[in-house]
Amino acid sequence: xxxxxxxxxxxxxxxxxxxxxxxxxxxxxxxxxxxxxxxxxxxxxxxxxxxxxxxxxxxxxxxxxxxxxxxxxxxxxxxxxxxxxxxxxxxxxxxxxxxxxxxxxxxxxxxxxxxxxxxxxxxxxxxxxxxxxxxxxxxxxxxxxxxxxxxxxxxxxxxxxxxxxxxxxxxxxxxxxxxxxxxxxxxxxxxxxxxxxxxxxxxxxxxxxxxxxxxxxxxxxxxxxxxxxxxxxxxxxxxxxxxxxxxxxxxxxxxxxxxxxxxxxxxxxxxxxxxxxxxxxxxxxxxxxxxxxxxxxxxxxx
Numbered sequence: 001x002x003x004x005x006x007x008x009x010x011x012x013x014x015x016x017x018x019x020x021x022x023x024x025x026x027x028x029x030x031x032x033x034x035x036x037x038x039x040x041x042x043x044x045x046x047x048x049x050x051x052x053x054x055x056x057x058x059x060x061x062x063x064x065x066x067x068x069x070x071x072x073x074x075x076x077x078x079x080x081x082x083x084x085x086x087x088x089x090x091x092x093x094x095x096x097x098x099x100x101x102x103x104x105x106x107x108x109x110x111x112x113x114x115x116x117x118x119x120x121x122x123x124x125x126x127x128x129x130x131x132x133x134x135x136x137x138x139x140x141x142x143x144x145x146x147x148x149x150x151x152x153x154x155x156x157x158x159x160x161x162x163x164x165x166x167x168x169x170x171x172x173x174x175x176x177x178x179x180x181x182x183x184x185x186x187x188x189x190x191x192x193x194x195x196x197x198x199x200x201x202x203x204x205x206x207x208x209x210x211x212x213x214x215x216x217x218x219x220x221x222x223x224x225x226x227x228x229x230x231x232x233x234x235x236x237x238x239x240x241x242x243x244x245x246x247x248x249x250x251x252x253x254x255x256x257x258x259x260x261x262x263x264x265x266x267x268x269x270x271x272x273x274x275x276x277x278x279x280x281x282x283x284x285x286x287x288x289x290x291x292x293x294x295x296x297x298x299x300x301x302x
């Protein structure tokens with residue numbers, strides 16, 4: 001049962017990474033698996049068996065979420081943009097009480113306490129998150145990526161950048177890809193690979209795999225290196241780190257609704273859709289509260 005729950009949590013993280021403006025890191029924090037992921041990644045070589053046992057169900061869920069919702073999420077955003085944005089807002093908001101509790105626990109553990117530093121970090125990262133949300137993603141060129149040597153090298157480094165931002169709560173890796181102009185190309189490569197797999201078209205599968213494999217390797221390296229940094233911050237500046245994370249997360253709903261409106265427009269949302277959206281938001285908040293659990297520094301392997 002626990003494995004199934006971990007897979008479901010991973011699915012939500014994967015789904016979040018598909019949508020520009022929604023942070024997979026935020027979703028991991030909200031569902032109580034963020035510290036667990038960071039700890040397992042950074043201790044992968046030190047405690048390989050335990051780390052793999054922890055990461056495997058979550059990784060399976062992430063892959064399922066990305067694969068399945070690469071097709072489903074665009075449809076939901078096109079047909080029900082307000083309700084879809086409300087659902088992700090609820091999932092994120094439901095995790096805020098847990099983050100506040102972790103912040104308090106981090107404050108109690110820290111030997112060097114500074115309210116001013118925490119407040120400055122909170123406000124600074126609120127500003128950063130809002131700036132990211134309102135950055136113009138129109139640089140998305142919509143071009144198809146081709147499997148040549150130059151593109152493969154480029155997507156490898158894009159994978160590092162995207163993964164590094166995906167790990168940081170409140171920062172959307174897919175939004176960063178959109179700003180850089182490669183979101184459409186990567187999503188299209190995933191769709192084409194899956195279509196080729198369904199049709200047993202080896203040519204299509206190989207062409208798109210040559211794009212996705214270096215991108216995936218870059219993602220793995222990006223996650224590993226940024227996780228090392230985040231674990232260090234948790235171990236040495238716990239309350240300040242959680243203050244920054246809270247600053248990034250509280251602005252996520254603004255980013256979600258802004259990007260959804262920008263891409264799909266929610267101006268024509270009917271009163272009934274608004275009511276349904278509010279119900280969905282509350283339901284998703286309760287889901288996060290049910291599935292998430294407070295994380296503490298003790299979960300991080302020393």
